[in-house]
Amino acid sequence: MSNILIKNGRVIDPSQGMDRVSNVLIEDGRISAYDVKVEEKPINGSMRLIDATGKIVAPGLIDMHVHLREPGREEDETIRSGTAAALAGGFTSIVCTPNTNPPMDSQGTVQFVQRQAAEADNCNVYPMACISKNRAGEELAEMGTLVEAGAVAFSDESSPVANSELMRRALEYLLMFDKPVLNHPQVAELTADGVMHEGLVSMVLALPGIPAEAEDVMTGRDISLAESTGGKIHMMHLSTAGSIDMIRRAKTRGVRVTAEVCPHHFSLTDETLRSFDSNFKMNPPLRDSEHLDACIAGLTDGTIDVIASDHAPHAVEKKMQELDQAPFGAISLETSLALVITNLIQPGHLDWMTALEKMTINPAQILGIAKGTLQIGSDADVTIIDPEDTWTVDPEKFYSKSRNSPFVGKSLTGRAETVIVAGRVKFERGS
Amino acid sequence: MDKLVAAEAWTRADLLGLEHLSAEEITLILDTAEQLKTMTGGCAGKLDLLRGATIANLFFENSTRTRTSFSLAARRLGADTIDFSSSGSSLSKGETFIDTAKNIEAMNVDAIVVRHRTPGTPHLLAQNVECCVVNAGDGAHEHPTQGLLDIMTIREQRGQIEGLTVALVGDIAHSRTARSNIWGLQKLGAHVIVCGPSTLVSRHWEKLGVEVAYSLDAILPRCDVLNLLRIQFERQLMRPFPSVREYALLYAMNGERMTRAKKNILIMAPGPINRGAEITPEVADGPHSVILHQVTNGLAIRMAVLWLTYCAANTGAPS
Structure with missing residues (x-):
């Protein structure tokens, strides 16, 4: 499993009352550190860097x-x-x-x-x-x-x-x-x-x-x-x-x-x-x-x-x-x-x-589940949100098998850009 | 046919309801219907305005008089008609109603006249087929040709609609006739009262400028027209009043109540009527009743609607 460094995102974690720009380090599927200096972490095969500048990093x-x-x-x-x-x-x-x-x-x-x-x-x-x-x-x-x-x-x-x-x-x-x-x-x-x-x-x-x-x-x-x-x-x-x-x-x-x-x-x-x-x-x-x-x-x-x-x-x-x-x-x-x-x-x-x-x-x-937090040591389930992305709802592009959305054609703002489950990137928009 | 040039002012290929028509559009239909009534010698003779056209009656709900009236209206204009009836849900045959309609359209029909127990079904149909769609009753939502023929009958008798007080009496909640009448009458300037048991007359109507009344006796002296609606037992899940006997005591139009009405009151009923419940025979068959005029005018209205929608869809009569 590769480790991930999420750089420069606005981390908002209600479980800790945290709302600040930080670098978040994920190691071995868990949140391991905040405020890690990028230059101290070699980006190589075992360390991926995700630039979250302008993005929201949420549990x-x-x-x-x-x-x-x-x-x-x-x-x-x-x-x-x-x-x-x-x-x-x-x-x-x-x-x-x-x-x-x-x-x-x-x-x-x-x-x-x-x-x-x-x-x-x-x-x-x-x-x-x-x-x-x-x-x-x-x-x-x-x-x-x-x-x-x-x-x-x-x-x-x-x-x-x-x-x-x-x-x-x-x-x-x-x-x-x-x-x-x-x-x-x-x-x-x-x-x-x-x-x-x-x-x-x-x-x-x-x-x-x-x-x-x-x-x-x-x-x-x-x-x-x-x-x-x-x-x-x-x-x-x-x-x-x-x-x-x-x-x-x-x-x-x-x-x-x-x-x-x-x-x-x-x-x-x-x-x-x-x-x-x-x-x-x-x-x-x-x-x-x-x-x-x-x-x-x-x-x-x-x-x-x-x-x-x-x-x-x-x-x-x-x-x-x-x-x-x-x-x-x-x-x-x-x-x-x-x-x-x-x-x-x-x-x-x-x-x-x-x-x-x-x-x-x-x-x-x-x-009663140990989720929904970015506290150090917790499972590295992370959603990186682009709060500015404006997009139009088209169910034909959805992953769901069904199409019954009441928002067809509506213009909405913001959506998940990168989704990490237990330290693994499971979804990246556009990829 | 130059007398019917007014058709050029009509632009809708479908007639789904009266709620969204303008006063001008409603008047145009009424005028066209009156002309056609005259041209056919009181809806008895035949014209060839729609010769070569095919009108399909697609009835998912039981109907005798409306379907017959549409068929006859189409034939009076020279069109061919086909009938398709299905009392059950289209789903019982494993087909959606849109599939059914598209199959019928594929037989090269020019218009589908549709009746369905579910509000909005003609609207969905219109979005899915190319041909004209005429709503012949969608649940308790709208029955535009019924509303138009009622209004035509009033106008014929009184010369105008504006300034008249028209009461719709009875099962407002379950009546498509009531809704189409309300929209049409309001647009032409009538004062509309809905009157019936409080379980069947929503207070929300007041927000739309309709007077709500629970006592027929209280409003009776003010009314120029009474339209006595049928109690729609088949649409009621739990009977919303204790008994037909009590309903008749409160709302049936009878000889005694006629003595307290305006001298020139018009008595209407969309039919079929429950004699004894909404109206007693002496009133239904009495001098103020225009019930059978309504039926004749139904033919005129349906001729007008079939003609106007056809022209809008085809920019002219069949060649």
């Missing part, structure tokens, strides 16, 4: 909400293609969701995913396992053995846990293992045939609505259950002013609750559905500008801990259907970072330190 980004689709829906994405997309997006570690077929409710499936990820040898992949057997929402999956196999979190993902007793038991049981429950808060009976956010636009378009209260009601329940059990709950892809406000208040009471939002929820509104383009159909739905502003406010004041992509690939023919038939979701691994820069950092909603915190150390701490 490898973490995306804790990615649908890799394998096993079961390899027409949408594979572990190989999805992890390649992750690298291109600047992510060195991702958490993959358990709504596969078969679902990740047994050691066997978890191990299969780990083996495929190891063979792909792109980024680190951490499995999220099911809360309930077969994601049926009836009885607990064997969480202890799943933790042993490497599951870092538990969720029934696109099937929100409707049974409050099951949720309570999951939170209690996982106290033994100190693992978080991740829930997609949404009450099924309030969303029935819903296609988009319920509001003025859904009324005009006559598309069945998914009301904000469907999210709010279950968020309230989950906070209550986390509070009473002392369990760790993480709310996935929040999209409403009501749910974010509940999280804000719960945190002041010391409830162990964390939350994420997705880039599309701070970038787009339900107005986009006037095009009837199914690439704007997601769940939770794109909401109105009031909710979008609440997402940004939650990010700014720290209520929202994590930015996660909810990368949800769907093959072209599936999205080509009528809007009510087309599946929910959008690919986002390869646009997530640029949307954070373009829509949060550039307008001044977040500074670099806070934005990167939500994509590095915060998810690492929620998941």
Whole structure:
């Protein structure tokens, strides 16, 4: 393994509160020193120099909400293609969701995913396992053995846990293992045939609505259950002013609750559905500008801990259907970072330190993984970001197998230029 | 045919809805429809304006009167028609609706008249085929020719739309007729009221300049026109009112309510009507009812739309 010296970059590491220009030395797959003088390190076959002048050197980004689709829906994405997309997006570690077929409710499936990820040898992949057997929402999956196999979190993902007793038991049981429950808060009976956010636009378009209260009601329940059990709950892809406000208040009471939002929820509104383009159909739905502003406010004041992509690939023919038939979701691994820069950092909603915190150390701490830091001795997972690079979204150029991006043709600023995983350069733009 | 030169002012090869049409465009369709109605002797005779053209009816949702009306309108103008019906999802045959439409277009059709249970499907279709696309109803979103024929009927009876108070009564939430009427009537200067159970009438309409009312009795004395919409039981997941009996007590237009209405009120219904629920037979068949005029005007409107879109797509009549 060759060693790497990253020269003259602006190192921003929220885990250490570090923001300064420095030279970073990587040796034997680990961060070994800062402020190394270039002339003291011979650049030769065993030492590579990367000039990061004008670039941002960040801990490898973490995306804790990615649908890799394998096993079961390899027409949408594979572990190989999805992890390649992750690298291109600047992510060195991702958490993959358990709504596969078969679902990740047994050691066997978890191990299969780990083996495929190891063979792909792109980024680190951490499995999220099911809360309930077969994601049926009836009885607990064997969480202890799943933790042993490497599951870092538990969720029934696109099937929100409707049974409050099951949720309570999951939170209690996982106290033994100190693992978080991740829930997609949404009450099924309030969303029935819903296609988009319920509001003025859904009324005009006559598309069945998914009301904000469907999210709010279950968020309230989950906070209550986390509070009473002392369990760790993480709310996935929040999209409403009501749910974010509940999280804000719960945190002041010391409830162990964390939350994420997705880039599309701070970038787009339900107005986009006037095009009837199914690439704007997601769940939770794109909401109105009031909710979008609440997402940004939650990010700014720290209520929202994590930015996660909810990368949800769907093959072209599936999205080509009528809007009510087309599946929910959008690919986002390869646009997530640029949307954070373009829509949060550039307008001044977040500074670099806070934005990167939500994509590095915060998810690492929620998941209990030793990632998201550039402290000396830690794994050399590093993302070098060009903050000025302005580019146009063209899914044909994406590494993902799918093309369902709601940002086609949009001009965005900033993206990962070089991505290093455990001391090895795994991605270089343009090479 | 020099009487129809107004067609040159029309530039759209598709008619997808009334929301995005201008008042001038709507008036142009109405004027053309009136001319065609006259030229065909009240929509009874035949012209050869579209001789050589082929119109495909692509109906993914059940329909009798709209499909028949479009077919007849096309034939009144001398066009050939083909019918393609599929009540189920196109996916049940393993084909997307766009594939289905492209297959039909490949038979050299000049226009596709499409009905589909899903809002926006005609819009997606229009992006994917070269021929004209006419929306014959997309879910509860729009039904532009229904809106136009309703407006034509009002204009025919009253001479103008501006200044009239028109109430759409009933299941607004699930009515494409309501939406097309709202857009068209507003553009031509009418005051539009949506009236029905609060579970079926969104407050958001107020933000778009539409008056929202829950009591028919309260608005009745002010109305020049009542358009009584059908309760769309098939689109409702959970019945949004306790019973048809209670609905009829609150909203059915009956003889007693007629005594409290304006003397020259127009009673309309897009059909099919649930007699007894939205309208009692004495009103449906009474002197104020223009329900059957609506049907005849439907032919005129559809002739006008097929003609105008064809001309826009082909810069002129078939050679």
